[in-house]
Amino acid sequence: MTELNKAQMKTLRKLSHTERSILQIGKQGLTEAFIEQIDSALEKRELVKFNILQNSVEDVTEAAEEIAEALDAIVVQTIGSTAVLYRKSSQDKYQKITEQL
Numbered sequence: 001m002t003e004l005n006k007a008q009m010k011t012l013r014k015l016s017h018t019e020r021s022i023l024q025i026g027k028q029g030l031t032e033a034f035i036e037q038i039d040s041a042l043e044k045r046e047l048v049k050f051n052i053l054q055n056s057v058e059d060v061t062e063a064a065e066e067i068a069e070a071l072d073a074i075v076v077q078t079i080g081s082t083a084v085l086y087r088k089s090s091q092d093k094y095q096k097i098t099e100q101l
Contacts, residue, residue: 023050
């Protein structure tokens, strides 16, 4: 994925404040099923926020980087146990966030 400039990243961080975490990594850790769920969510939403539960052994930064690499996405930010990912949707009807950048 192409890199975003500072203004675009700032816009994505701003948009992510109003988003809710839709997925959680639990004690099973980072699984293939979780990555598939993130993939489908990115396709429809473009901006996805997820968090890692306390009982998980995963590190939020490492997990976000691994998911981003696997799905060709960009890590917008990680705060505490929460991470935000962005990827442009391949379908025009879902590109609402891309239009704002």
